[in-house]
Amino acid sequence: MEFIDLAAQQARLKPQIDARIAAVLGHGKYIMGPEVAELEIKLSDFCGAVHTITCANGTDALQLALMALRVGPGDAIFVPSFTFAATAEVAPPMGAVPVFVDVDPVSFNMDPDSLVRAIDHARKLGLRPAVVIPVDLFGQAADYAAISAIVKAEGLKMIGDSAQGFGAVQGERMTGTFGDITTTSFFPAKPLGCYGDGGALFTPDPDIAALLDSYRVHGKGLEKYDNVRIGINSRLDTLQAAILLEKLAVYEDEITARQKVADRYEAGLANHVMTPRVPMGDRSVWAQYTLRLPSNAARDALAAALKAADIPSVVYYPVPLHQQPAYRDFPQSPDGLETSAMLAQTVLSLPMHPYLEPNAQDHVIAVVLDALVP
Ligand SMILES: *Cc1c(COP(=O)(O)O)cnc(C)c1O
Numbered sequence: 001m002e003f004i005d006l007a008a009q010q011a012r013l014k015p016q017i018d019a020r021i022a023a024v025l026g027h028g029k030y031i032m033g034p035e036v037a038e039l040e041i042k043l044s045d046f047c048g049a050v051h052t053i054t055c056a057n058g059t060d061a062l063q064l065a066l067m068a069l070r071v072g073p074g075d076a077i078f079v080p081s082f083t084f085a086a087t088a089e090v091a092p093p094m095g096a097v098p099v100f101v102d103v104d105p106v107s108f109n110m111d112p113d114s115l116v117r118a119i120d121h122a123r124k125l126g127l128r129p130a131v132v133i134p135v136d137l138f139g140q141a142a143d144y145a146a147i148s149a150i151v152k153a154e155g156l157k158m159i160g161d162s163a164q165g166f167g168a169v170q171g172e173r174m175t176g177t178f179g180d181i182t183t184t185s186f187f188p189a190k191p192l193g194c195y196g197d198g199g200a201l202f203t204p205d206p207d208i209a210a211l212l213d214s215y216r217v218h219g220k221g222l223e224k225y226d227n228v229r230i231g232i233n234s235r236l237d238t239l240q241a242a243i244l245l246e247k248l249a250v251y252e253d254e255i256t257a258r259q260k261v262a263d264r265y266e267a268g269l270a271n272h273v274m275t276p277r278v279p280m281g282d283r284s285v286w287a288q289y290t291l292r293l294p295s296n297a298a299r300d301a302l303a304a305a306l307k308a309a310d311i312p313s314v315v316y317y318p319v320p321l322h323q324q325p326a327y328r329d330f331p332q333s334p335d336g337l338e339t340s341a342m343l344a345q346t347v348l349s350l351p352m353h354p355y356l357e358p359n360a361q362d363h364v365i366a367v368v369l370d371a372l373v374p
Helices: 006-027 034-047 058-068 112-124 144-154 206-215 238-249 251-269 296-308 338-346 358-372
Strands: 051-055 075-080 097-101 128-132 157-161 181-185 199-203 289-292 347-350
Touching: 006 034, 006 238, 034 051, 034 199, 034 238, 051 058, 051 206, 058 157, 058 181, 058 199, 058 206, 075 112, 097 112, 112 128, 112 144, 128 144, 144 157, 199 206, 238 251, 251 289, 251 358, 296 338, 296 347, 296 358, 338 347
Parallel strands: 075 097, 075 128, 128 157, 157 181
Antiparallel strands: 051 199, 181 199, 289 347
């Protein structure tokens, strides 16, 4: 059994993807070829964003977003501690300071109350609160209603890190339409992944869109050798765009399939262990299906039982960022980050992908139940 079965998806899409790759080899426009522009339009259509700018990966997308928002020395960037390192990693190279915020014990996403305390704390430290980066962890949208209100009241900017959440819905809106900028990643294991590295940014602001378009190609002006600002090299390869066009065509169908897998886990497990909760009317894209166990020992015992049955499971994330050697000296929300620390000890993600067969999934459920209720 695979944790994420990319081969099953490839079997479904192989003829279309082969044809797309052949077309790129035929026209030879490997950098910024026509597939890149076509994908940007289709990504905007999919999520309802006004502008989409693709780039080389999800980490560059976050960096480009901070560049476009003109972040600099002394700026505080508020990030959850319970996330992948890339969310915080982009701040220090710009002279900015990541400030860690705790997460909610049910959604695992940024806790708005902890954010308020962190903003106040950053001011007391002499930092300038600048940008909040909520993360759509495991495919579920952050609490954008509450966080947007805080961002507005405090006069800050917001970047949604939707590397795991492209296609998620909150209220009437899809990720990609909240905040000043949304970023995503097309790393192969993400819900919408390519066959290498890739990323994108979404924004409603035409000025930000123009800046992002410039920064991703060395700060270009109207012409390629016209450098009007200091940029980076972060384009999405034409080949990756071509592959993504075919994957995007079935993405809605795959999200539906992921929801069926989530429903089957819920039906089998919810009475025995803490399963994910998605607010009524919202939609997760189920980047991960993550259980929360009552203790660290129970989590490790379940992981061991799954391993003994040859079922893959993963701990996302075993150490919260505020406890990592590279990040532990940055400021933290003053009331502590207990939930982030607790989740790192107690979560476990089960196999989740759109092609997980009911029989195989029932086996996973049986092994989990057996481990929980010996
Ligand atoms: C994967 C991921 C990123 C970075 O994306 P890459 O394309 O791997 O650079 C950023 N933030 C989160 C939350 C992620 O899961």
